[in-house]
Amino acid sequence: MIQTASHSPIYYVGQPTVMRASTAWIKSRPSLNMQTATLRYQPSDSSLRKSASPSPSPSDVPTAVATLLGLTKQLQDVLRLWSEQQATEAQVSDAFVLVAMQFNATVNAFTRHHVDMKDLLSIPTELRTVLEECLGENPSHLVFDHYIPRVRIVLFRLLQGLQRKQAPYWKAVEDSRWEVPQHMDDYNVRYHR
Numbered sequence: 001m002i003q004t005a006s007h008s009p010i011y012y013v014g015q016p017t018v019m020r021a022s023t024a025w026i027k028s029r030p031s032l033n034m035q036t037a038t039l040r041y042q043p044s045d046s047s048l049r050k051s052a053s054p055s056p057s058p059s060d061v062p063t064a065v066a067t068l069l070g071l072t073k074q075l076q077d078v079l080r081l082w083s084e085q086q087a088t089e090a091q092v093s094d095a096f097v098l099v100a101m102q103f104n105a106t107v108n109a110f111t112r113h114h115v116d117m118k119d120l121l122s123i124p125t126e127l128r129t130v131l132e133e134c135l136g137e138n139p140s141h142l143v144f145d146h147y148i149p150r151v152r153i154v155l156f157r158l159l160q161g162l163q164r165k166q167a168p169y170w171k172a173v174e175d176s177r178w179e180v181p182q183h184m185d186d187y188n189v190r191y192h193r
Contacts, residue, residue: 061110076151079148085139096128100124100128107121113169114172123154127154130150134146
């Protein structure tokens with residue numbers, strides 16, 4: 001695990017392990033901010049349409065959700081560090097960008113299984129709004145204590161929404177196990193007459 005003595009550690013959730021990175025890694029990344037994340041998390045029209053991919057892996061959604069939840073925890077940790085002046089506003093912004101990007105990946109994973117995610121699409125914007133208000137203040141425990149409940153409300157709504165998507169997701173996975181791919185129907189018609 002990497003940790004430098006002069007920088008506060010920031011946690012990044014990878015797949016499948018959790019790794020620590022120094023803030024030097026963050027500074028080496030291209031400049032990202034909350035506005036950039038807003039533009040990046042918005043799903044494309046094609047991601048909202050039903051995907052025509054042959055057979056999405058049933059493990060893509062649980063992996064995406066687990067990563068997203070880990071990143072939301074990381075965002076809360078970085079925000080707490082910011083309130084203690086151990087993390088910068090840019091680090092909070094970077095943590096938000098990771099959440100927003102993983103949110104988009106999670107939406108796309110569910111969409112590949114034909115699970116409608118439109119009711120959750122406002123979550124990143126709501127989270128960004130609260131974070132921008134918070135970061136507009138001077139870092140302190142009082143500011144953190146004032147804004148963290150609002151952050152947690154948004155994240156709780158995300159969690160509830162993801163829980164509501166479990167039943168349609170597992171139904172889609174089960175239904176896909178019984179579908180005969182189109183190319184197999186063509187094979188049966190051509191070669192078994």
